Amino acid sequence: MFQKKIYISLFLGVTTFHLLFAQNIQYDILTLKKEQFSMPNRKFYVQKIVCDFNQPKYFIIRKGILNKQKALILGDSIQRVILTYLKPSNTYKGGLVPVLMRIKELKIREQRHFLKEEGMAKVSMEFYIETDAKPVKIFQSNAYRTYTGFMNITNQHDENVRTIIKSCMIDFNNAKIDFSKFVIPNKIFKAKRSL
Numbered sequence: 799m800f801q802k803k804i805y806i807s808l809f810l811g812v813t814t815f816h817l818l819f820a821q822n823i824q825y826d827i828l829t830l831k832k833e834q835f836s837m838p839n840r841k842f843y844v845q846k847i848v849c850d851f852n853q854p855k856y857f858i859i860r861k862g863i864l865n866k867q868k869a870l871i872l873g874d875s876i877q878r879v880i881l882t883y884l885k886p887s888n889t890y891k892g893g894l895v896p897v898l899m900r901i902k903e904l905k906i907r908e909q910r911h912f913l914k915e916e917g918m919a920k921v922s923m924e925f926y927i928e929t930d931a932k933p934v935k936i937f938q939s940n941a942y943r944t945y946t947g948f949m950n951i952t953n954q955h956d957e958n959v960r961t962i963i964k965s966c967m968i969d970f971n972n973a974k975i976d977f978s979k980f981v982i983p984n985k986i987f988k989a990k991r992s993l
């Protein structure tokens with residue numbers, strides 16, 4: 799009988815804790831607007847995206863007049879959000895080579911200074927071609943962007959994350975990779991750009 803009361807007490811305690819505190823967990827969801835950008839003579843399409851980190855990934859932002867810290871996530875799945883964003887520019891047409899995009903790092907950061915806020919968005923990604931044995935890396939790219947604002951820069955994260963992803967995609971498109979032969983080059987092309 800005593801053991802049964804302990805189990806009931808534990809159950810009620812956990813339930814109460816969940817009701818009191820779990821409801822107060824607040825976060826913003828960042829969704830990227832669809833955007834079509836030019837990639838002349840594109841020979842590939844991104845078929846799949848993988849991430850080197852757990853989902854959802856939380857970033858800390860500051861909101862409101864008092865700059866209260868809040869969590870920000872990039873949708874329920876970073877892969878799904880980025881594929882949706884790329885959809886107008888990543889359409890499949892016959893003869894395009896499917897590639898795998900691997901996101902090694904994605905950061906969104908805000909810092910508060912006296913009368914201004916400073917933000918940073920950074921991404922590091924690699925591109926692979928699937929072979930019979932395993933995916934082979936053919937390109938890697940990094941991009942970052944810093945920005946400042948007077949009071950609240952949270953609304954700029956959408957534009958800045960889109961800009962750095964677009965930068966990496968354009969760098970990959972402009973790389974001199976001969977997709978027609980399906981031969982994996984020994985050299986891994988590298989690109990790094992500050993916007």
